[in-house]
Amino acid sequence: MEYALEFARGPLFIMAFGFMVLGLIRVVGVQLWFLLTRSKRSLSNAPWRTMMRDMFTWIVPASHAARSPSVPFIVFSFAFHTGMIIVAFFFADHTALWKSGTGIKLPSLGYGLADALTAITLISLVYLFASRIIRSSMRATSDVSDYLILLLIGACFVTGYFANHPNVNPLPWNVMMLMHILCGNLILVLIPVTKLAHAVLYPFTRLSPVHWQFRPGAGEEVARTLYGNEAKV
Numbered sequence: 001m002e003y004a005l006e007f008a009r010g011p012l013f014i015m016a017f018g019f020m021v022l023g024l025i026r027v028v029g030v031q032l033w034f035l036l037t038r039s040k041r042s043l044s045n046a047p048w049r050t051m052m053r054d055m056f057t058w059i060v061p062a063s064h065a066a067r068s069p070s071v072p073f074i075v076f077s078f079a080f081h082t083g084m085i086i087v088a089f090f091f092a093d094h095t096a097l098w099k100s101g102t103g104i105k106l107p108s109l110g111y112g113l114a115d116a117l118t119a120i121t122l123i124s125l126v127y128l129f130a131s132r133i134i135r136s137s138m139r140a141t142s143d144v145s146d147y148l149i150l151l152l153i154g155a156c157f158v159t160g161y162f163a164n165h166p167n168v169n170p171l172p173w174n175v176m177m178l179m180h181i182l183c184g185n186l187i188l189v190l191i192p193v194t195k196l197a198h199a200v201l202y203p204f205t206r207l208s209p210v211h212w213q214f215r216p217g218a219g220e221e222v223a224r225t226l227y228g229n230e231a232k233v
Helices: 002-009 011-038 048-059 062-067 071-090 092-102 111-134 136-140 144-163 173-193 195-205 218-227
Strands: none
Touching: 002 011, 002 173, 011 092, 011 173, 011 195, 071 092, 071 111, 071 144, 111 136, 111 144, 144 173, 144 195, 173 195
């Protein structure tokens, strides 16, 4: 078991991290290629100032939440992403792993604050998971991978919490820690090949005015296709 632990948080972590980095470089490269080639005509006419403002306001979406009918969803989604990112990168044990595996030294987060963020993240995750089941609009746009990814992230947080609280841990520490590390490594591998890639693709999702600039007359053609020849734009 000790060998498995050392392998999981050593070579396996380095391989998973390397796969994530290379995969995200490819994903971002594809997006940049699209912008610089296929969307070349749209770049000069794009409302860059509006897009940049939109991008930054969605990082902390307080203004959008105030005007949205889905305020709880926005709040829980923001809490989930914030807690997940902070704990993953800045929890004391994680910073030691980042340093040993990549050489990157990050500031450390205390255990008490990490526990609070873990609780917030798990509560938010339950809300988001339930929303995908209960709300028909979200259920229609969700597939199996959306649910499995949430379950995997939840498993990673739960096993991490138990591993750091042996007094309530139902399993031996090394078993729980191995489960936690394997869940974390799997998340790293899945980031560039699933919707988790939005961690780095977020700026591109705010460039819809570039992606959706149709050629002249395209609007009329779309309207006629949807509503017939009498449609007006």
